[in-house]
Amino acid sequence: MSLTRTLTLLITTTVLVIALIAALWSYSRSNHQLEEVFDAELAQSTRIVQGLIRHLAGRQPLEQLFHTLVEMLQLPESPAVEGDADSDDEILPNGAGHKYERKLAFEVWSDQRQPLLDTLNADDAAGLEPGFDWAESGGYRWRTFTLRDPVTGFWIRAAQREDVRQELSQELALGNVLPLLLALPVLVAAAIAAIQFSFRPLRRLERPIRNMAPERIHPLDDRQAPREVVGLVQAVNGLLKRLDQALERERRFSADAAHELRTPLTALRLNLEKLSERHPDEFGGLTASVDRMVHLVEQMLLLSRVDAGVDFRTERQDLVELVEQSIADVTPLALKKRIEPELDSACVLALVSCHGALINTLLRSLLANAIQYSPAGTRVTTTLREDAGGYLVRICDQGPGIPPEARERALSRFTRLDQRQGEGAGLGLAIARRIAELHKGSLTLGDRDDGGPGLCVSVWLPASA
Incomplete structure (x- = not known):
C-alpha cells in the first residue's frame, strides 16, 4: 500500500468532511441569523x-384615518406589476415604488377590531394575538408580527412573504459559504502538493538503493533523511554493511577455493594422462571428469574477477571484429558436431567502449553454449544490428530452447535446467550477463524470430560516445 496515496486519501477526506460540516454549519447559522434580522425588521416596521x-x-376621524392609511401603506394597482410579478424590472413605472412592496403587507384594526387597512387579506381578526406568527394568504405563507397599541387600542400587524425571506436568506447564506466551497479545490490541491513535496527526501533515498549494484554496496546518506526515518535509514545501512561483508566473504571463498583447487587438479590431470596412456579404457572417463572440474575452477576464478572488477579498463573497439574473432575461436568445436556457424552483420563498423577480453569471453561462452545444445548438422546464427543507441548481438541456435518461465532462473549462478545435457557447471550464462551489466548493457533470452525450436540470446551494448 502506498503511504503517499494513503495520506492523500486521509487528508483530502478529512478536509472535505470538515469543510462540508463547516459549510453546513455556516449555512444554517447564516440562515438563522438572517431570520432573526428579518423578524427584527418586521417588528420595527410594525x-x-x-x-x-x-x-x-x-387628529382624524376613523373614516379619514382609513383613507390616510390606504393612501400611505397600500401599493397602488399597476398593470405591469399584476401581469409580471416576477419581472426583472424591480422599479415600478412612474416611480410608484418597488415591486417587492407587493411582498410586504400591513393590517390595522380599530380598538373594536374593525378593519381599517388590510393588504394581506388573511381574514383572521377574530384570533388576534400579540407576537410573531404565521398566516396563509393568496397561496403564500406569511410571517407576521402583531401588536396592540396601549394608547389607542388599535391592532397593527406587519407581514412578509415567506418565499421572499427564504430567497434573500439563502442568497446571503450562500454568499457566506461560496468562498469556502471555491477555496476547497485549491486547499485539496495544496494538501496533495504538500504531501508530494514532503516525500521528496524519501524518493531521494530510494534512488541509490534501486541503482545499487551488489559489487558496489555503500551506505545511504542519513543526513538527507527526515527525522522520522533516520532510524530506519541507519538500520538499512547496517543491513547493507552486513550484506556487503557476506558477499565479500562469498567472493573471497570462491576465489580462494578456485586458487587452492587449481594446483592439485593440474597435478591430478597430469597423473591421469600418464595412466590413460597405459590404460585408456579405464581412465578415459575419469580424465573427462577432471577436465570438467578444471573448467569449473576456471569459471569460478573468472566470475570472481568479474565481480571484483579486477583490471577492468575499457577502450574503444570494433564489435564486428570481436564477434568475428569469437566465431573463429569456436569454429573447431562447431565442426566436430557438423554445425555451421553463420554471421549476419549489417554494420561495417560498430564502435563500443569495452574490455575486449571480457567481451570476447562473453561471446565465446554464448557461442559454445549454442553449439553444445544444438543437434548435429544444424546452424548457429549470429546477427549484429544497431539498436537504440547501441548494438544488439543475437546468437540463435536450433536446440531444445528454454521455456519462458525458466529463463530468469537459467541466468542464475550454478543453475542447469537439464542435468542430462551439457557438461557445464551452470555459470556460463551468469558470467555472460554479469559481463554485459559491467559494460552498462543487458543480456536477455528469447525465442527465434521464425518460430522454430531453439533459443536466442540477445546482448545489447551501448555505442561508444
Whole structure:
C-alpha cells in the first residue's frame, strides 16, 4: 500500500468532511441569523406603523384615518406589476415604488377590531394575538408580527412573504459559504502538493538503493533523511554493511577455493594422462571428469574477477571484429558436431567502449553454449544490428530452447535446467550477463524470430560516445 496515496486519501477526506460540516454549519447559522434580522425588521416596521397611527388617531376621524392609511401603506394597482410579478424590472413605472412592496403587507384594526387597512387579506381578526406568527394568504405563507397599541387600542400587524425571506436568506447564506466551497479545490490541491513535496527526501533515498549494484554496496546518506526515518535509514545501512561483508566473504571463498583447487587438479590431470596412456579404457572417463572440474575452477576464478572488477579498463573497439574473432575461436568445436556457424552483420563498423577480453569471453561462452545444445548438422546464427543507441548481438541456435518461465532462473549462478545435457557447471550464462551489466548493457533470452525450436540470446551494448 502506498503511504503517499494513503495520506492523500486521509487528508483530502478529512478536509472535505470538515469543510462540508463547516459549510453546513455556516449555512444554517447564516440562515438563522438572517431570520432573526428579518423578524427584527418586521417588528420595527410594525412599530413604525404604530407610531404613525398614534400620531394620526387623535387628529382624524376613523373614516379619514382609513383613507390616510390606504393612501400611505397600500401599493397602488399597476398593470405591469399584476401581469409580471416576477419581472426583472424591480422599479415600478412612474416611480410608484418597488415591486417587492407587493411582498410586504400591513393590517390595522380599530380598538373594536374593525378593519381599517388590510393588504394581506388573511381574514383572521377574530384570533388576534400579540407576537410573531404565521398566516396563509393568496397561496403564500406569511410571517407576521402583531401588536396592540396601549394608547389607542388599535391592532397593527406587519407581514412578509415567506418565499421572499427564504430567497434573500439563502442568497446571503450562500454568499457566506461560496468562498469556502471555491477555496476547497485549491486547499485539496495544496494538501496533495504538500504531501508530494514532503516525500521528496524519501524518493531521494530510494534512488541509490534501486541503482545499487551488489559489487558496489555503500551506505545511504542519513543526513538527507527526515527525522522520522533516520532510524530506519541507519538500520538499512547496517543491513547493507552486513550484506556487503557476506558477499565479500562469498567472493573471497570462491576465489580462494578456485586458487587452492587449481594446483592439485593440474597435478591430478597430469597423473591421469600418464595412466590413460597405459590404460585408456579405464581412465578415459575419469580424465573427462577432471577436465570438467578444471573448467569449473576456471569459471569460478573468472566470475570472481568479474565481480571484483579486477583490471577492468575499457577502450574503444570494433564489435564486428570481436564477434568475428569469437566465431573463429569456436569454429573447431562447431565442426566436430557438423554445425555451421553463420554471421549476419549489417554494420561495417560498430564502435563500443569495452574490455575486449571480457567481451570476447562473453561471446565465446554464448557461442559454445549454442553449439553444445544444438543437434548435429544444424546452424548457429549470429546477427549484429544497431539498436537504440547501441548494438544488439543475437546468437540463435536450433536446440531444445528454454521455456519462458525458466529463463530468469537459467541466468542464475550454478543453475542447469537439464542435468542430462551439457557438461557445464551452470555459470556460463551468469558470467555472460554479469559481463554485459559491467559494460552498462543487458543480456536477455528469447525465442527465434521464425518460430522454430531453439533459443536466442540477445546482448545489447551501448555505442561508444
